[in-house]
Amino acid sequence: MRKLLLTGNEAVAEGALATGCNFYAGYPITPSSEIMHYMARELPKRGGVFIQSEDELAAINMVIGAALAGARAMTATSGPGFSLMQEGIGYAVMVEAPIVVVDVMRAGPATGQATKPAQGDVMQARWGRHGDQYVVVLAPSNPQEAHDLTIKAFAIAEELRVPVVVLTDEFVGHGREVVEVSEVAEASSRRVEVGPQEAPFYSPDPRKAPPLPPLGAGHYLLVTGSTHNEWGYRDVHRFETHFKLVKRLKDKVWLNKDKLFMYEVVGDEEPEVLFITYGSVARSAKTAVRKLREADVRAKLIRLKTLWPIDVPELRKLGGEPRAVVVPELNLGQLVYDIERAYNPFEVPVVHYGKVGGGIPIYPSELVSKALEVLKK
């Protein structure tokens, strides 16, 4: 364990290296580039592969090829690049390639404000691809967590053979704090020796991913992004083959909700006002909770570390019985839809507090005012 003064971006790179990441492909884009610079410096020294690709389409597809060949592979980008990677991420879902994609969110759409923070990619991270597909989305809120959740992302990717998105933002990426860096992190591996008699695209336990033999192991592996049966043979006609496949791809993520859904809770057990948020904004919300409690308002924060899948019943239990829920985000409303889904049946008002642009954070004082307003205090 070393203590280093790192930005969130550097912390992501350190986390990736600790867990044995040995392949990085990427294309420069603010505010994510420092991840790439770090990997460009470190990977060759460690005998890994670093390649600057011609575009993000290449980056994501190189990473998928590398993962299928047995590497621990990662790329990092921001909004415009993340959009270009979507088709590739969907492909990774379909062929069950374990990859990690970091998106350091900036203000969009389009080129937007390239250097300014935002949280506008929450829905894109979940649903940016066509078709039915499930990925895992993690959202660190400071450099330390950027390091820790990157390690976690690799472990989940390997275990479930699924792309994992680490969704940070410019505040987290460029904020500099002391980070305790792991030297070597434990990471589960799919790379067990599997016999050719085991189907590479089927698991009898729907919560588990089948073991994936790497390319070049003599299995005559058939990998395709078209609908395929458990041995990889394409079947682009039958209902049963398609439904079974997409259902399994969903289930291996969805049925593990209990394990994948990570959060932090602070404040009063039974709050009057409940904040639910994630990423850099959660830091303001934490301060707001403290200030409200100092003013004798019962307040609580649920900070989501996992943005997908969300375990809604669990979330409801964590929140207690608030009079109102406030969801602050650096966007015009994304996570808030899940929260409405969780609370509306109970007629608890859910209020979104959103702003974005110019690098302006959501200040704790604004959240205190908002809380008092919704509580009519």
Place this chain on the structure above:
Amino acid sequence: MSKAKHFTREYVREEVLPTAFCPGCYNGVVMNALALAFKELGVRGLRNYVFVSGIGCSSWIPSPYIKADSVHTLHGRAVAVATGIKLVRPDLNVVVIAGDGDLAAIGGNHLIHAARRNMDLIVIMVNNLVYGMTRGQQSPTTPHGKVTLTTPYGNFEMPFDIAGLLTHTNANYVARWCVSNFTQLKESIKEVLTKYSRGFRFIEVWAPCITYVVRYEGKTPGEKLKEMREVCVPVSKYEGLSGEEKVKYVAVGVFKKEDKPGFIELYREYVARAGGAHNE
């Protein structure tokens, strides 16, 4: 009397035969050229090969027909995926087989950059002059004047000479053969597997789509092959033709043949300079 097994059978997944290709499709000629090259080189089983393809009819040659590891990627991304595989497993022969649309249109950027990097890949572009799988729309290699679904009044754009383009990059090996040049095609495949075994090696195979080009011209596969024997001429002869004549002919041959170190070796040197050891 024992029936001799066709030489291609050793290298294909018998359980998926017959192929889904249209009757007379020249993709079979490409498969045969590959198989004969393997056979003549004494390759027994393709265990240290990974075939990577995109989306299109020709991309089905390796997936599922060739009996080896194969990765059937998204449309246009075969070269990028192949690059990722090769960098992690330099010991494997990574061979891309895809169409003119896949490699030259939607995947064109990856193609030229892999050539620039002299990436250690073999790329076989099956140029059937159209988007076969999606029913014969214009592709970047569709000849001028040709009627397709998207050029119903005759193609007014000019086609891309992909082999010509790549000759001017850092690629080690660039060739073009028509399916009528079966022996030369097979020999080229052998060459890129043996004497020219590193860097970026590109073979374009001129194989007009049997359904959306040949049949529309009112010709049989055999008649078209005969025609190709006339119009596919060696580069030397092609160079001597006038501009007007050139349009009617296809230059074939090996345009470039070098044996410079490819990306993998250059990267190894780079890693050594950084103080590491690639894949050791």
